[in-house]
Amino acid sequence: MHLPDPCGPLSEGVVRALRAAPDGPHPVPQARAMGDVIDPLTDRDFQLALWILYELHYRGFDGVPDDAEWDPLLIVSRAGLERTMEHAVRALVGERFESDSLGHLGDDPAQRVVTALIRMTVAEGPSQVSTFLQRRAGRKEFCEYLAERAVYHLRESDPQSFVLPRIGGPAKVALAELQYDEYGGGRPDRLHQALFADALESLEMPTDLASYLPGASGATLASVNVMSLFALNRRLRGAAMGHLAAFEATSSLPCDRILQGARRLGLPEAVQDYYDEHVEADAVHEQLAIRNICGSLVSEEPELADDVLFGAMACLAVDGLAGDTLLRRWSQRRSGTAAEDHRAARAAG
């Protein structure tokens, strides 16, 4: 992948550092004081800078030596961005969810966490994005949705793989079981990332992640970065697994709606296949993630209970932001077009 085009001083600093001295060290110029970042979770420049630094741990960039992954100066820059990111996620979670001592759910911490995860994700209800795609979206809007989600789905499940060596016992076994399914269950053609690429290809859309970075909103990048934040910091392993549980538990029903939307629009088989697969798969993953992963993890490490719940709330809150951004874009465009039609009709009449 080539280095993405920066979109502000922070991402500019990172890109310039990676380009200028390929062999490092890589001091990242502080071109923008972090204090200028008002809302990190929707700030595209901030999120892109962090995304680029995280990407060094996944697949890297053409022309950037692999050593850059552990360049101490880049790690320092990443840690600075991560602190701001984590702080913002905690603040958003605090705003959206009442703090709840969970004491009323009994005294077995694992059972408490399982019950809380189920409650929280049921209360969430169907996402408005999925309802829109099911009933109203046109083909163009549907494709925009796929394009926006591509930065995640083309790398689906990769962040969580970093957690495998960080946990043990039944939780580790269950995570491996879930990941095996995400990674195709032994069949390369069923790799979920590949199913998504097939869906894109069937619509004659590009299948490389780099093509989708320029269009991805800050909030969408944040929804991906939050997974890397949790998965790459061992301290936050509980949050990573809570995030996974909330993600899986709020996937089957929306995927079914999106599938219905794809059928309504007569989109190619490959698009339907991706969502069809996820209705069934995520109904399994929901149970695995909530009970076998998070439940077992908390039995083994009860002090992680709050982190697991924090991760789940973070998933719902941050993904919610990304969904809102998309919905706003669509409704602004639709009302814009409606207003134009109205003006045109008036002018004509």
Added chain:
Amino acid sequence: MSARRVTVQDCPGGPLLIRGADEVVAADGTVAEATRPVVAVCRCGRSARLPWCDASHRAKRRSNRDD
């Protein structure tokens, strides 16, 4: 290969998770083939993809669908 192990896990309020299943036979004799290593079999009766769970057990009320 050693003898195959099939296990059934109870998920209260949700499906049964079955590992190692080959097929699920419905009352009317319809056979559904298990294509993934762990399958979730619906117990609430609300799934639109019986015998598999489709997470409909989560919806507080399932409107306009009476299967």
